[in-house]
Amino acid sequence: MNTARRGIRTEPLIFHTLNYLFMAFIVVVTLYPFLNTLAVSFNSGLDTTRGGIYLWPRIWTLKNYDAVFVTGHVFHAFGVSVARTVVGTVAGVLLTAMVAYTISRKEFMFRKPITLIFVLTMYFSAGLIPSYFLIKDLNLLNTFLVYILFPGAGAGLISAFNMLVVRTYIHSLPESLIESAKIDGAGDFRVFVSVVLPLCTPVLATIALFVAVGQWNTWFDTFIFASSRQNLSTLQYELIKLLSSATNSNSNPNISSSQAKDAASMITPLSIRAAITMVASIPILFVYPFLQRHFVAGLQLGSVKE
């Protein structure tokens, strides 16, 4: 009996061993590039050009981070990134939830046309050039407001996908709560603020994460609409400026080593880039694991068909 059972179990054993090995491979491939950059960001820039930095710095230094923040550019850009993320997320989440509430009300006379107007935007866009002219005509070029209003990649005040996620969630709330608040004389706005909004916290956390990631990570609106004003530059945009110089030197070893030798200091574009990469990615990487349960559930809600 015992041996027979063991005989059956060899196949699962081989499978599980291979499976765990494969998962280990996935974990290494996912983490390595990031950890390597982390090591480079703490390693002396000149030393990095000699090669051989993998997971651990050889000559520890904080000079790269110093160099990043000493110029003031990046520090300011960090502030702009934080500002647009906070303003964009708070405004976006509240307004998305508010419209989601109105289209969740079955009795609302404009429910269908409003839903349609938003859903259609998921499948087409007017395109870059017409949008540019619109922003120009609205006098939003080189303003902070364009970061909040322009409905670009993942940003914008309201996204149809997020709105549908919230609406589906509101549908799952017990209708009796809303009804009883209305019987007590609350209007729709009151019901939304004091009944629906508090109950929606999990789904709001999910879309807040989506919007915040979009706001934090986007660079395109800076590039197209606000590139001529340095004080509107964001962290991602500063990174692009460095990246374009560093990538070019990457493909040509001669340039990078001569640049490194030219620099009397120990800082190279490569090491500064590594430091900015860390500054730009660590805030979000600290947040998402805590919201994992919520966004997994939220993503499943979004895939539910009406």
Place this chain on the structure above:
Amino acid sequence: MQSSVQTKDVSPQPVRRTDSFWIRMVRQRQLILMSFPMVIYVLIFAYVPIWGWLMAFQQYRPGFSILNQKWVGWYQFRFLFEDENFVRVLRNTVAMSLISLVLSFVTAIGLAILLNEIKKTGIKRLIQTISYMPHFLSWVIVTGLVSTALSTEDGIVNVVLMKLHLINEPILWLGEGKYFWGIVGASNVWKEVGWNTIIYLAAIASVDPSLYEAAEIDGAGRYRKIRNVTLPGIKPVIVILLILNIGWMLNGGGFEIQYFLGNGQVVDWSETIDIFVLKYGLKIGNYSLGVAAGIFKTAVSIVLLYAANTIAKRLGEERLI
């Protein structure tokens, strides 16, 4: 007074239905006030710019009103398709989309099935958390990591391949066109594979457990169960996601990867429609041609989405619209 209350109590529904449009509007004024500002916002920012599509049928000169331009009919579109450059851009876009689409689907479904076989929840959760990580990084950062990993000096890909004696000298991965499409596909997989498993894992979890038990009684092993129970069970989800992704076919597997990883040496392989629009529209200043290319992209996307949806309907599958 009393009689009016009574009629309301007896049949509230018909009374409401006969209310005029205006009375209902007054009654729902709060809902209207809550939604209309955002409707106006989306009309301005998403719909009003469609007006600019007229530019595709003009020879647009800056400085004049859009109504005060020379009309050229389909000239811009004809020009596009006679332009060798655009045909190559179209080829790149479709190729990179297809490669990214196929790679993303296969890897995400595969990883979801393998993750599902891990029974220790703690380890499974840890692997999932790590696999979601790249999704939260911007493309700026990811392409930076990719170009570091592929670099000829110390890039980990070259280092590993050399250690394994698969190559004798470092390969200039980003300097040769023939590698570019594959790199775009692989970058997409690296960034999104973990994230894409979320929906598949949910679908797998919702497969009826009694089907697995029945298959076990019939003597099915692990692989038979995956092939005959799991995959058919998640087929509706796969079909829906396929339809969605086919609608985005002319995105070329993303715009930012090509924009950041592309360089002078691989330009014949890396330029996509979006980059073409950017180049003609904002850099060269030929707005009309850029808009025409953008319209072409939108039109094809909608046709593809509709076609995929219709085919799915014919096959009796779930559908999107």
